[in-house]
């Protein structure tokens with residue numbers, strides 16, 4: 434794989450769940466790339482399809498139909514037999530979740546679990562795997578790793594447990610790490626430590642990272658590039674500085690407006706975007722964000738009707754496309 438080839442490339446990804454009320458298209462025509470040593474932040478409100486996207490990349494979608502292309506190191510993953518996917522999972526790509534307890538077995542020590550994971554993927558001997566586990570726990574900043582390796586998941590705090598998950602994920606030296614809301618359940622101080630840890634490990638190992646979050650604050654801390662999702666589609670993509678300085682899509686601007694500010698008084702309630710997420714069961718013909726968009730309030734009727742009837746496609750400058758008929762690019766009237 435050449436240095437400039439992306440580690441992960443996703444094209445026209447669509448994930449549809451059959452439900453009693455009809456097909457639910459949770460992800461629709463999504464595309465993005467992640468490069469070595471880079472972090473892609475995927476941000477969007479709850480229900481926008483972030484987790485479904487990550488599970489599809491990992492090949493963990495159950496009962497859904499997946500179309501499009503997902504290539505890891507140039508190799509097509511869609512349609513790969515389960516056995517081959519299993520081998521790649523953990524070995525080439527690994528994932529951490531919001532709740533580490535859901536992925537850790539309560540009856541085995543954390544050392545045993547990391548060692549087992551390593552043994553499966555590297556066919557290493559028990560002793561070597563155990564040593565590797567202790568080493569991995571040390572690398573993620575767990576004090577006294579040899580002693581802690583003999584403890585059970587419930588003996589760890591939330592933050593330390595997330596470190597254990599990261600140790601497990603990285604024990605097999607994957608090229609891609611997907612972190613799905615890894616700090617959402619943690620308090621702010623611990624959250625900052627975990628994000629710092631991920632950033633450090635990434636830099637040391639040249640990992641490609643996907644950081645999934647509903648929190649633009651997290652994106653600002655760790656992401657190099659950002660993909661904004663709304664209703665299963667990408668609505669804007671940009672380098673992180675550009676996204677914060679010149680958000681082109683009204684949804685991105687609304688997300689930024691809802692970020693707490695340093696000068697906000699404690700009494701002021703957090704601003705949320707009015708309205709509710711779009712229906713995935715019966716998608717509207719036009720822009721999914723139109724009913725909540727602040728822009729059309731004083732826009733001419735014909736512009737408003739375009740937003741309501743014509744689906745905006747991701748378009749615009751190559752490094753900063755937005756799916757909006759009236760994007761707010763620099764020098765353009767919003």
Ligand code: ADP
Pocket residue numbers: 450451452457459477478479480481482483484485486713
């Ligand atoms: P988030 O951005 O919060 O991670 P998800 O990716 O978990 O959102 O889910 C996006 C949407 O996909 C959900 O709102 C739901 O409508 C749909 N969805 C997810 N999983 C299933 C499923 N197993 N069956 C039917 N619909 C699903």
Ligand code: MG
Pocket residue numbers: 483484485613614
């Ligand atoms: Mg999620």
